[in-house]
Amino acid sequence: MFQMQVVPGVDNVFLFTFKHPGIYLVRCLEYCGYAHPYMTSQIKVVSSSPSSNLPT
Numbered sequence: 001m002f003q004m005q006v007v008p009g010v011d012n013v014f015l016f017t018f019k020h021p022g023i024y025l026v027r028c029l030e031y032c033g034y035a036h037p038y039m040t041s042q043i044k045v046v047s048s049s050p051s052s053n054l055p056t
């Protein structure tokens with residue numbers, strides 16, 4: 001699990017190293033208001049091999 005405090009309107013950057021490709025769920029960890037249940041996203045992790053990431 002990863003947690004980061006953020007400020008609205010400010011870009012945040014962080015790096016992860018995933019061991020396995022896949023789709024990972026991202027969600028807000030703290031209740032932050034009426035829209036909290038909708039504060040989700042996904043990260044799609046693909047192979048680190050540059051040649052395997054090229055469109056076919």
Ligand SMILES: [Cu+2]
Nearest residue numbers: 028030032036
């Ligand atoms: Cu929230």
